[in-house]
Amino acid sequence: MLMDRNHIIQEYISLAKSLNGNVTIDNDTLHIIIPKESLVEIADKLFNKYQCDFRTCIGVDERPVNGYFSMTYVFTDNRNSLYLLIKTYIDSLNPSTPSIMKVVPAVDWCEMEARDLLGIEFTDREQYKLVLPPGWPDNVYPLRKEVPYNYRPLLRGTSEKISPSTELGVIPIGPYHPALHEPEYFELYVEGERVIDVKYRGFHVHRGIEKLAETRMTYQQVNFLAERICGICGFEHSTCYALAVEKAAKLDVPERAQYIRSIILEVERIHSHLLWLGVAFHVVGYDAGFMHMWRIREKIMYLAELLTGSRKTYGINLIGGVRKDINEDKKQKTLETLRELEKEFRELIEIAINVPQVKKRLSGTGLLPKEDAVKFSVEGPVARASGVNKDARRDQPYAAYKYTSFKVPVYTEGDNMARALVRINEIFESISIIEQLLDKIPRGPIMLEDFDIPEGKIGVQVVEAPRGGDVHFVITGHGKPYRWRVRAPTYNNIPALKIMLKDQPLADAPLTIASIDPCFSCTDRILVIRENGKREWLRITTGV
Amino acid sequence: MLLVYLTLGLIIGVISPVFFDGIERKLKAYLQSRIGPPITQTLYDLLKLINKEVKPIHTTPFIVLYLLSFISSTLASILMVEIYVYTGESLYITLGLSLLAISLTSLTIAPLLVPNPFSYAGGMREVVLALINESAFIVSVTMYISLINNLLQTEALSIPLVLSVITITITMFVSGYALTGRAPFDIAEAEPELASGILVEFSGKLLAAYLYCNLLKRFLITLITAGVITAPLIKHSVFSLATTFVLTVLLWIVFAVISVTLGRSRVDLAPKTLAKTYILFISLSITGLLVHAYG
Numbered sequence: 001m002l003m004d005r006n007h008i009i010q011e012y013i014s015l016a017k018s019l020n021g022n023v024t025i026d027n028d029t030l031h032i033i034i035p036k037e038s039l040v041e042i043a044d045k046l047f048n049k050y051q052c053d054f055r056t057c058i059g060v061d062e063r064p065v066n067g068y069f070s071m072t073y074v075f076t077d078n079r080n081s082l083y084l085l086i087k088t089y090i091d092s093l094n095p096s097t098p099s100i101m102k103v104v105p106a107v108d109w110c111e112m113e114a115r116d117l118l119g120i121e122f123t124d125r126e127q128y129k130l131v132l133p134p135g136w137p138d139n140v141y142p143l144r145k146e147v148p149y150n151y152r153p154l155l156r157g158t159s160e161k162i163s164p165s166t167e168l169g170v171i172p173i174g175p176y177h178p179a180l181h182e183p184e185y186f187e188l189y190v191e192g193e194r195v196i197d198v199k200y201r202g203f204h205v206h207r208g209i210e211k212l213a214e215t216r217m218t219y220q221q222v223n224f225l226a227e228r229i230c231g232i233c234g235f236e237h238s239t240c241y242a243l244a245v246e247k248a249a250k251l252d253v254p255e256r257a258q259y260i261r262s263i264i265l266e267v268e269r270i271h272s273h274l275l276w277l278g279v280a281f282h283v284v285g286y287d288a289g290f291m292h293m294w295r296i297r298e299k300i301m302y303l304a305e306l307l308t309g310s311r312k313t314y315g316i317n318l319i320g321g322v323r324k325d326i327n328e329d330k331k332q333k334t335l336e337t338l339r340e341l342e343k344e345f346r347e348l349i350e351i352a353i354n355v356p357q358v359k360k361r362l363s364g365t366g367l368l369p370k371e372d373a374v375k376f377s378v379e380g381p382v383a384r385a386s387g388v389n390k391d392a393r394r395d396q397p398y399a400a401y402k403y404t405s406f407k408v409p410v411y412t413e414g415d416n417m418a419r420a421l422v423r424i425n426e427i428f429e430s431i432s433i434i435e436q437l438l439d440k441i442p443r444g445p446i447m448l449e450d451f452d453i454p455e456g457k458i459g460v461q462v463v464e465a466p467r468g469g470d471v472h473f474v475i476t477g478h479g480k481p482y483r484w485r486v487r488a489p490t491y492n493n494i495p496a497l498k499i500m501l502k503d504q505p506l507a508d509a510p511l512t513i514a515s516i517d518p519c520f521s522c523t524d525r526i527l528v529i530r531e532n533g534k535r536e537w538l539r540i541t542t543g544v
Numbered sequence: 545m546l547l548v549y550l551t552l553g554l555i556i557g558v559i560s561p562v563f564f565d566g567i568e569r570k571l572k573a574y575l576q577s578r579i580g581p582p583i584t585q586t587l588y589d590l591l592k593l594i595n596k597e598v599k600p601i602h603t604t605p606f607i608v609l610y611l612l613s614f615i616s617s618t619l620a621s622i623l624m625v626e627i628y629v630y631t632g633e634s635l636y637i638t639l640g641l642s643l644l645a646i647s648l649t650s651l652t653i654a655p656l657l658v659p660n661p662f663s664y665a666g667g668m669r670e671v672v673l674a675l676i677n678e679s680a681f682i683v684s685v686t687m688y689i690s691l692i693n694n695l696l697q698t699e700a701l702s703i704p705l706v707l708s709v710i711t712i713t714i715t716m717f718v719s720g721y722a723l724t725g726r727a728p729f730d731i732a733e734a735e736p737e738l739a740s741g742i743l744v745e746f747s748g749k750l751l752a753a754y755l756y757c758n759l760l761k762r763f764l765i766t767l768i769t770a771g772v773i774t775a776p777l778i779k780h781s782v783f784s785l786a787t788t789f790v791l792t793v794l795l796w797i798v799f800a801v802i803s804v805t806l807g808r809s810r811v812d813l814a815p816k817t818l819a820k821t822y823i824l825f826i827s828l829s830i831t832g833l834l835v836h837a838y839g
Contacts, residue, residue, distance in 0.1 A: 170661065
């Protein structure tokens with residue numbers, strides 16, 4: 001719904017007030033506190049009438065502060081650059097609230113995560129265990145403040161079967177599979193070589209980093225933890241966290257630091273997209289494309305090292321600015337490398353994308369219609385390939401993106417080829433963005449000198465990572481975040497895979513899974529649990 | 545003397561595929577801007593696998609029997625092709641092709657005996673491809689020999705016959721290439737799709753044997769293609785045998801280069817495309833022959 005920004009803000013305020021809500025405006029964020037009876041109605045209006053984008057929801061244990069639990073639902077109005085935080089308080093003795101899943105299907109996982117980690121029950125929906133492992137004790141909710149971060153229950157090993165593996169026509173993909181680089185499990189039901197249904201099981205390696213940050217880390221240390229959420233787009237996470245805290249604390253970060261952040265964010269995007277293209281070519285058996293794409297990617301790794309000192313996991317973000325500056329010499333080398341990279345990439349991609357098998361297998365496979373993309377609130381290239389025109393760099397401008405001009409590639413086909421083309425176009429746009437930023441980068445400090453972070457403030461930020469919007473939500477505490485919630489884009493993209501895989505050839509299933517550029521957990525347990533519940537440890541010499 | 549040459553040829557047939565694969569890997573690496581493994585790497589891989597334990601499945605004895613059947617029929621086929629090249633007697637190539645059919649059937653059946661959905665899916669893909677390619681290869685090789693002999697015996701140059709030979713040669717190359725299981729026809733193994741498909745349950749010595757069988761298959765098909773090209777041109781000599789081996793190496797390299805430029809097809813695409821190609825080219829070849837004979 002396109003209208004004047006002030007007008008739409010007034011509409012949101014009127015809507016909230018008509019539902020007995022209370023509204024506070026803080027720069028680009030509308031904080032709406034609503035009684036839980038009105039939650040479904042306001043969510044319905046925002047998502048279906050005003051076509052706001054649902055990002056995530058956050059459960060918070062506020063009992064030490066006010067005696068309640070709370071649920072906050074994050075929506076964004078992308079056309080008007082607004083964040084809408086819909087918050088409802090929940091009685092701590094009977095933590096239960098209506099689910100908004102019937103009106104916002106994408107809320108499924110985050111509600112169940114809040115149920116697992118905080119013990120909040122959601123009515124009017126099917127409830128299931130999502131994050132906690134089988135055998136986790138009842139009535140222990142890790143994100144409640146009284147549970148220590150190092151709580152380790154004595155878990156009895158249990159095996160979990162989604163369906164009997166002997167069933168004819170069942171193809172298991174994962175948790176360990178050559179096409180998956182992290183542990184996830186897809187069960188494909190096939191008729192011949194056509195997938196007719198899909199079941200998914202994830203969260204094998206939930207790392208509990210939110211709890212870790214909330215209990216034993218300082219504000220600045222969390223930057224480095226945030227960067228380790230992902231081995232590919234870690235800088236997006238640390239930037240997103242820093243921006244959320246800076247927004248909560250109302251810090252005015254030096255402009256030069258914001259420019260450097262944007263430059264590195266784009267370096268990481270190029271790196272990630274080149275990596276993905278290589279993987280996609282490998283999955284369709286075109287290894288020459290894979291190898292050459294990764295050869296070109298080496299240039300961007302060199303660039304990352306030149307600008308940050310590290311090929312990956314740069315560690316330059318801090319709240320208040322960055323730790324590494326860009327001098328004239330680095331600027332020239334960067335521009336030179338980008339010119340070479342652009343030339344080589346253009347030549348290679350024209351050949352690779354036109355290889356008959358690559359073209360045939362990418363086109364018309366892994367279809368995600370626009371209505372499903374909206375329903376699941378998918379993110380990034382997955383959304384843009386299905387005709388959803390959203391990009392946080394343009395819609396919720398942060399860092400130095402407001403000083404740049406770039407196109408947001410959008411395709412309507414919704415297939416694997418469209419997702420590949422979005423990424424290819426974005427590589428060229430990212431090169432252009434870096435060139436513009438280097439040309440305009442202002443002089444000045446790169447770090448804020450002295451600042452305080454007041455307690456009890458809320459900051460939420462969306463950063464457009466290569467895979468889509470990262471969302472970081474922070475409630476400030478004493479010397480550390482009181483609550484830190486992270487939502488990676490894959491969290492919203494995975495549920496859409498069910499649609500994308502159905503009625504497609506089995507051969508293209510790994511390609512379709514790869515097409516969302518999934519980013520699962522990067523760590524793993526080395527404990528093997530047999531079906532009889534017996535535990536065995538991995539031994540280096542003999543295996544299991 | 546023939547016995548010595550044939551024994552030598554058989555020894556080359558047994559050993560060389562391992563090194564040809566090493567050359568292929570090195571060449572692919574070069575084309576992909578990599579250093580790649582040494583050409584002896586395939587040998588090292590096989591030796592290492594031989595020393596690893598086998599994780600047995602209850603159908604292992606049957607699989608071993610099928611692999612033994614493949615190896616014996618393939619070696620016999622290699623011998624027949626060599627005799628054909630040396631003597632030029634068509635009987636031997638007929639025997640060689642019959643033995644090829646037996647050996648390919650054995651190798652195709654082996655993965656279907658593995659109780660694993662990935663292996664079964666890969667095995668069925670192999671069956672579909674084999675049904676189309678085996679028949680096309682055997683038909684095209686037989687037709688090629690007949691047509692090329694006809695062409696060589698014709699005094700005046702016959703354009704329809706030349707076209708007939710060209711189209712059947714293309715069919716022979718395409719079907720031969722497809723039978724070697726290289727991209728885009730590597731759908732039975734399809735590592736990222738099917739977790740290595742037909743190979744998924746094989747381990748240790750059994751995996752080594754299966755991998756070696758695949759190399760032997762590639763060698764035999766390349767040897768037949770090279771042999772039928774050489775034999776009609778250079779008859780009854782050691783030189784024809786030597787030329788055949790050189791041509792086998794060259795063909796292997798050509799096939800390796802082609803595989804680098806292509807991606808993997810799908811089981812619902814590749815057989816259809818191949819079937820259409822074969823029907824078209826074989827029909828053209830027969831038409832050319834008929835025009836030559838009655839035109």
